[in-house]
Amino acid sequence: EIVLTQSPGTLSLSPGERATLSCRASQSVSSSYLAWYQQKPGQAPRLLIYGASSRATGIPDRFSGSGSGTDFTLTITRLEPEDFAVYYCQQYGGSPQGATFGPGTKLDIK
């Protein structure tokens, strides 16, 4: 089973700054199988990126995803107040493993 590790656990930044979130897999993951979600308190997760680098419908272009193999990155340029949330990466391990989520990175206002 592929395990995802996210770093840092918490990232404290100010609006307008750039955020770089990391997701590392215990084994190589196809780029097609890597997604990123944003979750705000009391809300369901929201799909940001699929296929490692494709933005989901309606996602602003300040969000971008990159990476391959075992190392993936979510970058948010010019943080807006509404971007402070928890971010999860997710990979698809095929059947029967299904989907696996990382533990999350909390993006805090500094």
Next chain:
Amino acid sequence: QVQLQESGPGLVKPSETLSLNCSVSGYSISRGSYWGWIRQPPGKGLEWVGTIYHNGNTYYKPSLRSRVTISVDTSENQFSLKLSSVTAADTAVYYCARWVMLSYDYWGRGTLVTVSS
């Protein structure tokens, strides 16, 4: 616009069966796509529970497989989750979602299920 809505009891007794429904609107399940259940214990991360295809094929998290059943009712445009022999560890917000492009693009708002006597 695809919308999903979970429904079911918010309190289940230990050893009993948790049952939830997910009603889908804005998209016909019979058209295709996979549909999944994901849960989130209070204050913790996301855990995939299982997925069903519109034809009834199912895929379950291995550690839950012996207790989980997911079914689909295309006539009602909904799918369901049953989790048997629940314990306090099954207390969580349960989300239903649509699986497309190897990710979950539409989610329900989630429903908190507490296991307690």
